[in-house]
Amino acid sequence: MKSFELVEPATIDEAVALLEPDDPGVRAIAGATALVPMMKARLFQPTRLVSLRRLDGALRGVHEHEGGLRLGALATLTELERSSRVRAVAPVMSRALRTLSNVRIRNVATLGGHLAHGDPHMDLPPVLMTLGARVRAVSRRGERWIDLNDLVLGYYQTTMAADELIAEVHVPAQPTGARTWYEKFTALSADDWPTVGVAVWYRTDAAGSDTTRPTVMTEARVAVSAATERPVRVPAAESALTGAAPDDATFRKAADAAADAVEPLADLRGSAAYKREMIRVHVRRALERAR
Amino acid sequence: MADTIVVPEAPVADADAGRALREVGRSMPRLESTAKVDGSVEYIHNLRLPGMLYGRIHRSSIAHGRIVRIDASAALACDGVHAVITADDVATIVPNPYYGPAFHDQPILALGKVRHVGEPVAVVLATDPHVAEEAADLVSVEYEPFDAVFDEVAAAAPGAPIIHDELKPAGMFTDLEHVAGRRGTNVALDARLRTGDIEKGFAQADQVFEHTFRTGKVIHATFEPMVSVAEPAGPGGLTIHTASQSPSFVRSEIARLLGWPENRVRVRTAFLGGGFGAKLYIKLEAMAAVCALLVRKPVRIALTMDEQFYTITKHGATVLIRTGVTNDGRITARQVETYWNGGAYADIGPRVTQKSGFTAAGPYDIEHVALDNYAVYTNDPPAGALRGFGISQLVWAYERQADIIARALGIDPLEFRRRNALRNGRKHATGTVVYGMEVEAVLDRLAEKMEWHRPFDRGSGTIRRGRGIAIGVKACVSPTTSTAAVHVYGDGSCAVHTSTVDMGQASDTTLAQIAAEVLGLPTPDVRIVHPDTDVTPYDMATLGSRSTFHMGNAVRRAAEDVRAQLLRIAAGALGVDMGDLECRDGAVLSRAGAKLTFREVMLARFAMQAGTIVGVGSYTPSYTKPDPRTGYSPNITPFWMLGGAGAEVEVDCETGRVTVTKLVNVADVGRAINPASVERQLCPACSICRAS
Amino acid sequence: MSARHERAVAFTLNGRRVGATVATHETILEVLQREFGLFGARESCGQGLCGCCTLLVNGTAVSGCLYFAAFADGAELTTVEGLAKNGELHPIQRAFVEKSGFQCGFCTPGFILMTKELLSRHPQPTEDEIRHYLSGNLCRCAAYPDIIAAVKRAAELMRA
Structure with missing residues (x-):
């Protein structure tokens, strides 16, 4: 690694003032667990890193917010994994965090860095996409909210400008009876990046006392990651689910729709054809496990 | 669950002295245990020089x-x-x-x-x-x-890009002399073995099975990445x-x-x-x-971890195996052609090719055998040895085919192996008579631990279950030499000088146990001096399952040399016959009850509390170089090693994922010097090979 | 290298207040080795995967090969060298010796420190908790059965 200018601002305003809109050599850094390997591989050679570790409390903490969650961008993945608030609102997140990298990385890596890195293998983006989460991004120009579905554009590319920072993530209150699951499939070693990640979310209408009417899914969300160049929602699978009963036949139909719709990329974890099959299998399994 | 079983021999008394062994045969912790848990252990990785x-x-x-x-x-x-x-x-x-x-x-x-x-x-x-x-x-x-070639079979074929202009054998290994000067080929070594009449053997067969098995390259990924520090030592040294x-x-x-x-x-x-x-x-x-x-x-x-991938790998191999069998499950003939992907530089590949190659017919008693092994240059990184010196590639082929044959003949796979097992006293295909290879005991123990004769649930739906067993044979690498020195210092303390390298296999402890046994010392009192060619005598290398046997015997001889010197001095000092003395508890004891501590022996010898007594021992087992045309040798190896493994697996038929649910590893290890240490070597060996 | 690319850092190392001048791109692992002669944390994979470089920062385990030395400023660091007290091995170290939870030993300090974090949160860990914490520490010699036995023994010794 090459040396670089390291600045450690104390406030968000100072931090965003130190970021440069047009200089790719200037980046914000929090846990550094994703950037250091890229720097060691000389894929990224910064001229200035803006460390967020001395920032005041603004970007920290796990807060309850209108029945949902307000998660500080500097919350470590371990804080999220252990948080009873997270578990209460979004148990699917708590579970996903258990197999996300390893304890040492989770102790240091932050939620904001995890999302801003834009790596399609990350576990939380598909989960947060199905939970309806948004991020609040700040810059010298002010702040804006970005839907998680719109955050990642491709390998290591996001819609964030070079001088924008993720300040927090908002997970809305989840409707009663919402069913969720994240299915992570690793084809190589257990702790490898996933070959396919599938997050699902659906809710059913309340059958109430009318037992003659079958339960149907009134809304469904399916997101696929890792096999693709960015985490994607799969509308074809979602529409196969919406309005149908949460049964095996429907789940199979949605899984087939997902396998047809998604364009997987071949790499050392599998051919495109294999990954397409794995999407089929794991969308179905995720739906079954969510039920 | 993984289970490792060492087939034991009954506790044996020392053949020479007729007395029970005190140090050898006992499980004991590594001598360097504390240094390995407090961070102070020395690795070259840590060395920084001004x-x-x-x-x-x-x-x-x-x-x-x-x-x-x-x-x-x-x-x-x-x-x-x-x-x-x-x-x-x-x-x-x-x-x-x-x-x-x-x-x-x-x-x-x-x-x-x-x-x-x-x-x-x-x-x-x-x-x-x-x-x-x-x-x-x-x-x-x-x-x-230039055009490059990566596949070992393609590289051996005519018309392939030529990677080296001329073959230049090093001369250290006489088995390679015959290829010197060859040009226009990527085949660095062709090692043949012919016994019986292979065509006659196939003619005697009711059925002939022919398969090709391939294995890929594997990286050792040692956690201490390779490191060397060199420094000039004065005007003419290094x-x-x-x-x-x-x-x-x-x-x-x-x-x-x-x-x-x-x-x-x-x-x-x-x-x-x-x-x-x-x-x-x-x-x-x-x-x-x-x-x-x-x-x-x-x-x-x-090196960084990534750079190790450019430095050395295990050989990928293509194994063509043809086996003739009678309908009652006797193997009549086996022909094996193996292409070893040696990468761009030979490293030890030709030796892997030859030393493993002659075992390609497996631990089976087969009258007609033809083996051809080709060490092939390709444009991959160089290949060498990885836990087994080329054996696992061959076992993969002959044991996979054993199952296929057994199934085709309707014979239980275990029974098929029993019918063909090479038993003690029979000639191996090389012509060397086999001894100390307990095939029956290993198969019996495998069957017992795998509960082979109980019905097995093969699963249903998308999760299916299977099980299998395999046995393999390896010959200890030969010819090689080890030399050791045992020093007794002025105060009577003792150190073993050996160039065996402890890389986790606990050789320090094992060798200390052997010296301690001979000298009547507690093992922790024996110090092992680490390899330093200015100080420690020659050893061929720490490889090929040779150290405990070769260096163990050298240390034993060196310790016996020291013991003889101590007894001679004590005999003189005590005025008794040497034959009446023994070494025990850090002292020389006489039958009549007289005692001289080692410290007192040193004083008796040097007239002050000083001096050094040095014992030296060397060990070079006999060996007969194989005939390059037939591969025949009446003495190809000092000993054979036989291992067996059994596994139960679950297959997720929707994803192809295989989960090992049970793994049993059985080895005929003879008499273990440090039984716990032997088990600890075998259990991970099966994990590392499973990952491979 | 300009002064902007260097940092004076002060931290507590194994209970002792220390300081050093570090380059911005240096990892804490490099500084522990160069400035303090501590080699218990070792770089192997260099990617945060193997765990050989594990150390504790404010009581939690981190990968020293990914952790900038500049970030250690003001922190409390513990390496394997800091566990023994008055010449007495820590109970976790004793357990690893007793159960022979290592072969070549290169990964051992990392396993010991990860066990320390595990036992500080789960004094009576279940098999699942042990695997959950240690799954990010690799042993190439594959001494895993002995390591798990050592962790269980360490829990017993620490409760005693």
Whole structure:
């Protein structure tokens, strides 16, 4: 690694003032667990890193917010994994965090860095996409909210400008009876990046006392990651689910729709054809496990 | 669940003395246990010398081609860069810079051409490792690319791109002499074995099975990445500190390259953070040595984990196996043709080819056998030994086919193996009579632990279950020599000087137990002096399952030499017959009850509390070189090793994922010196090979 | 290297207040080795995967090969060298010796420190908790059965 200018601002305003809109050599850094390997591989050679570790409390903490969650961008993945608030609102997140990298990385890596890195293998983006989460991004120009579905554009590319920072993530209150699951499939070693990640979310209408009417899914969300160049929602699978009963036949139909719709990329974890099959299998399994 | 069983022999008394063994045969913790848990254990990885430069390798970006031009100017311009070394610089002190244990084919730095991606082309030396790393990237090399070949079968075929102009066997191994001077081929060695009449054997068969099995390359990934630190030692000397499994070889090979006598090259090692066959022969030592001599400063070259992938692998192999059987399950003939993907440089590949190759028919009693093994150059990184010295590639082929044959014949796979097992007293295909190979005991124990005769639930739906067993045979690598010295110091304390390298297999403890047994000392009182070629005697290398046997016998002989000297001195001092004395509890005891501690023996010998008594022992088992036409040798190995494994697996039929649910490993180990340590070697050996 | 690319850092190392001048791109692992001669944390994979470089920062385990030395400023660091007290091995170290939870030993300090974090949160860990914490520490010699036995024994010794 090459040396670089390291600045450690104390406030968000100072931090965003130190970021440069047009200089790719200037980046914000929090846990550094994703950037250091890229720097060691000389894929990224910064001229200035803006460390967020001395920032005041603004970007920290796990807060309850209108029945949902307000998660500080500097919350470590371990804080999220252990948080009873997270578990209460979004148990699917708590579970996903258990197999996300390893304890040492989770102790240091932050939620904001995890999302801003834009790596399609990350576990939380598909989960947060199905939970309806948004991020609040700040810059010298002010702040804006970005839907998680719109955050990642491709390998290591996001819609964030070079001088924008993720300040927090908002997970809305989840409707009663919402069913969720994240299915992570690793084809190589257990702790490898996933070959396919599938997050699902659906809710059913309340059958109430009318037992003659079958339960149907009134809304469904399916997101696929890792096999693709960015985490994607799969509308074809979602529409196969919406309005149908949460049964095996429907789940199979949605899984087939997902396998047809998604364009997987071949790499050392599998051919495109294999990954397409794995999407089929794991969308179905995720739906079954969510039920 | 993994289960490891050592087939034990009954506790045996020492054949010489007729007394019970005290130290040998006992499970005991490693002598260095505390240092390994408090962080103080010595690895060469930790070594920093004053004024040391950090070397970083610039590597080839292409698989095969001519080097047109090397431009190091940008690298040299970096602040902190001391020098950039290329083959031209090497030539100023090593005119013929090709090294290797089997062939002199690997240049210290690429000379004229490159033969694999990642081949070292230049070394940047800098005062700071980060500067060296940045500057190595700035070296610019222009290539004229040639066609490359990666598949071992294609590389052996006519018309393949030729990787080396001429075969240059090293001369150390007499088994390789016959290929010297061959040109226009990528086949570095063809090793044959013929016994019986293979066509007659197939004619006797009711059915003939023919299959091709392939295995891929595997990386050792030792956690202590390869590291060598070289420093000039006075005007005519050189010291190399290196994480090596073969310090004696490093000394002789570096001396040969420099044209120096061996006594001017000192090579020392410490504990190794893993070896598994990766750290054998020359890896970084020649490069570090030349750099240090050129700049007259200590130079450290240490690889990153990724760089190890360019340095050495296990062989990929293609095995064509043809087996004739009678309908009642007797093997009448077996023909095996194996192509070993040796990569761009031979390293120890030709020896792997030959030493494993002759076991390709398996631990089976077969009258007609024809084996052909080809060590093949390709444009992959060089291949060498990895836990088993080439055996697992062959076991994969012959045991997979054993199951296929058994199924086709409707015979239980275990029973099929029993019907064909090679038993003690029978001739192996090489012509060597087999002894000490308990096939029956291993199969019995496997059957018992696998509950082989109980019905097995094969699963249903998308999860299916299966089970299998396999046995394999390995011959201890031969011919080789070990020498050891045992010192007793002025105060009566004792140290063993050995060039065996402890890389996690607990050899220090095992060898201490052997010396302690002979000298009547508690094992923890025996100090092991780590390999240092200025101090510790020659050993061929720590490889091929040879150390406990070869070095163990050398240490035993050295300790017996010391014991004889102690008893002689004590006999004189006590005025008794030597035959009435024994060593026990750190003292010489007489039958009549007289006692002289070792300390008192030393005083008796030197008239003051001082001096050294040295015992020396060497061990070279006998060996008969195989006939190059037939592979025949009545004495191909000092001993055979037989292992067996059984596994139960679950297959997720929707994803292809295989989960091992039970793994049993059975080995005929003879008498274990340190039984717990033996089990700890076998259990992980099956895990590491499973991952492979 | 300009002054902007260097940092004076002060931290507590194994109970002792220390300081050093570090370059911005240096990892804490490099500084522990260069400035303090501590080699118990070792770089192997260099990617945060193997765990050989594990150390504790403010009581939690981190990968020293990915942790900038500049970030250690003001922190409390513990390496394997800091566990023994008055020449007495820590109970976790004793357990690893007793159960022979290592072979070549290169990964051992990392396993010991990860066990320390595990036992500080789960004094009576279940098999699942042990695997959850240690799954990010690799042993290439594959001494895993002995390591798990050592962790269980360490829990017993620490409760005693």
